[in-house]
Amino acid sequence: MTIIRDQQQNSQKSLARAAECVSKADVLLIAAGAGMGVDAGIPDYYGGIQRAHPRLADIGLNIYDLSNHTLFTQNPALAWGHWVTRQREYMNIRPHVGYQMLYNWAQCRKRTVRVITTNLDRHFLCSGFAPDNVFEMHGSMYDAQCMYNCGANPWPLDTTNMPSVNLNTMQLLGPPPLCIKCGGSARICTALAVDGHWNTSNVEVARIRHETFFREMSTDRTLTVLEIGCGTVMAKVRVEATRIVAEHRMRGGQAIHIRINLHQAHIDEHEDNISLPFSALDALRTINKLLID
Ligand SMILES: [Zn+2]
Numbered sequence: 001m002t003i004i005r006d007q008q009q010n011s012q013k014s015l016a017r018a019a020e021c022v023s024k025a026d027v028l029l030i031a032a033g034a035g036m037g038v039d040a041g042i043p044d045y046y047g048g049i050q051r052a053h054p055r056l057a058d059i060g061l062n063i064y065d066l067s068n069h070t071l072f073t074q075n076p077a078l079a080w081g082h083w084v085t086r087q088r089e090y091m092n093i094r095p096h097v098g099y100q101m102l103y104n105w106a107q108c109r110k111r112t113v114r115v116i117t118t119n120l121d122r123h124f125l126c127s128g129f130a131p132d133n134v135f136e137m138h139g140s141m142y143d144a145q146c147m148y149n150c151g152a153n154p155w156p157l158d159t160t161n162m163p164s165v166n167l168n169t170m171q172l173l174g175p176p177p178l179c180i181k182c183g184g185s186a187r188i189c190t191a192l193a194v195d196g197h198w199n200t201s202n203v204e205v206a207r208i209r210h211e212t213f214f215r216e217m218s219t220d221r222t223l224t225v226l227e228i229g230c231g232t233v234m235a236k237v238r239v240e241a242t243r244i245v246a247e248h249r250m251r252g253g254q255a256i257h258i259r260i261n262l263h264q265a266h267i268d269e270h271e272d273n274i275s276l277p278f279s280a281l282d283a284l285r286t287i288n289k290l291l292i293d
Pocket of ligand 1 (some may be wrong): 185
């Protein structure tokens with residue numbers, strides 16, 4: 001009982017410190033992974049495909065089979081069927097209230113807010129964050145690219161007029177999209193689980209803008225990094241958040257690193273590192289209440 005009470009007291013202290021650090025941030029970096037979307041009902045595809053689509057697991061398919069560059073030539077109906085299904089799932093899910101809280105925190109005039117995420121749901125943009133302030137590291141699953149690098153720039157898909165999908169087999173029931181320039185095979189323009197051929201031209205501008213901002217940030221500015229739901233299986237956002245914190249500290253600035261993660265909240269010992277072992281929404285609700293009070 002004493003251990004549980006101590007843990008609860010520590011968590012309350014950590015949440016109060018996190019609220020204080022959000023409040024005093026000159027620059028707030030929101031670094032969001034799959035755990036942010038899970039609270040809105042979006043499956044974490046790396047761990048949850050069996051829960052999202054039990055038939056696929058029954059026939060022996062996992063995320064590495066489906067989100068795979070080669071599949072677009074070997075079985076385009078299945079490759080496209082998978083992505084069209086995801087597009088439709090995501091478009092039917094609204095951002096949860098945590099996004100609105102973050103948006104409200106971003107409205108403080110003295111504070112600069114940036115977002116990095118590998119999520120494909122576009123929920124930060126739907127919630128009002130300016131596109132220039134959001135770096136979607138994995139691009140967009142609503143864009144397509146040529147399979148053969150013919151020189152076509154990635155183009156937006158007409159998502160409302162895509163063929164339907166047989167949800168038992170996940171096969172697209174109609175012709176898949178083709179390259180708008182050469183007429184050859186096309187694929188989704190996002191980082192696939194098994195890739196090496198992703199056309200990153202659409203995300204390069206955002207990447208350079210993101211890296212330049214943090215490289216040039218004055219060390220007089222207090223940086224708070226709010227890392228939310230970034231696991232260790234697909235750790236790109238977690239790694240980038242940690243890198244930005246380390247660089248700002250190395251240059252002599254103060255950087256607070258808050259890690260919100262229900263199952264993987266461990267963070268290196270440091271006076272400005274805060275571990276919050278909660279779901280994204282639970283932590284954001286509590287911090288928001290502390291900020292209002
Ligand atoms: Zn082409």
